[in-house]
Amino acid sequence: MDSLRVIVDHLLTVAGFLLAITLVLRVLGERRQPGGTMAWLLAILLIPYIGVPLYLLLGGRKLAKRAQRKNPLYAADRSELHLVEETFFQGGRRLVQAGMPPPRSGNQVDLMFNGERAFNRLMEEIDNAKESIFIETFILGRDETGRAIVDALAVKARKGVQVRILLDGLGCLRSKGRFVQSVREAGGEVAEFLPVLPLRRKWSANLRNHRKIAVFDHSCAMVGGMNLAREFMGPTPWPNRFVDACAFVTGPLVTDIEQ
Incomplete structure (x- = not known):
């Protein structure tokens, strides 16, 4: 022994x-x-x-390896780089090498820094959606802003619109369960990115989903730094609200954002 x-x-x-x-x-x-x-x-x-x-x-x-796996998604788009102005050609090539799509023309961008305006536009896009609503966010506030968004999504899911939500396991720790149950019960899908207490999944403490993206009917996308919480946006002004940027995009770029 x-x-x-x-x-x-x-x-x-x-x-x-x-x-x-x-x-x-x-x-x-x-x-x-x-x-x-x-x-x-x-x-x-x-x-x-x-x-x-x-x-x-x-x-x-791990991100470099993921970029290499995503690279083939945009391999066919490399031929478009010659259409980009020479000043941005090098940057566009770097984007493709990193697994990102190349620069595209023909897009319209509505940039805003006002939380009330961003919230109202978001609710408008949710209300107008006919086919699908895809949302991912780092924080879904357990407040009046988050509740209004969740209720609106549940209504659309109940009407047959495909609703899919991806919540970060840490940022949405308090709002990933019962708070979004109405969306699940209405037929929508709610998934959690990297749970804080994984039992059967891979986990990384330093990899969180800080993306704030919403895509409506494959034709309009919301991107930027605003989380879906009162501190970032809402129907009325709030004295402690952060000043952040948000953009609503239409055009060919929406397809890349959705992928």
């Missing part, structure tokens, strides 16, 4: 050493700020029992 334990301990030590060396090489190969690189190296080498698990949980760069 003692000899077996010695062998197991030896194998674990060797495996840990090889894993630490692998992670060190990986850290050195990543594009990080010097301070961040040094911090990870010290953690992995000096306190491997803490540094290695922390790096595996928090330090991996």
Whole structure:
């Protein structure tokens, strides 16, 4: 029994050493700020029992791999880059290389910084939707703003409009359950992005869904920094409201936003 334990301990030590060396090489190969690189190296080498698990949980760069998987979505669009002004050609090529769509012309953008105006336009688009409403947000406020939006979405779902909502597991911690139950009961779909307490799903503490996007009938999209909460928008002025930007877009760009 003692000899077996010695062998197991030896194998674990060797495996840990090889894993630490692998992670060190990986850290050195990543594009990080010097301070961040040094911090990870010290953690992995000096306190491997803490540094290695922390790096595996928090330090991996997963977004680059996701961009590579998304890249084929826009491969056919690269031919359009020659239509972009020379000044923006390099930036457009970088976007495509990162898995993003190239710049497109023929779009109309209504930019606004007023929370009441943004809320009223959002409610108008929800009310006018005939086929589908897709929404993803970091925060859905458990307040009068969030309640008005949820109620409106439930009404549209009940009328046969396809309603799909994606809520961040952390930002919508208080509003992802019963608060949106009326949408589910009306036939809409509500999904959670990276639950805070996952039992059977992958999870990353430093990857949250900060997107604020709504697409209506595949023809109009709302994008920007406004969450669906009183602090960002609402039917009436609120003294503590943040000043943020929001844009309603129509044109070819809506297809890219929806994808």
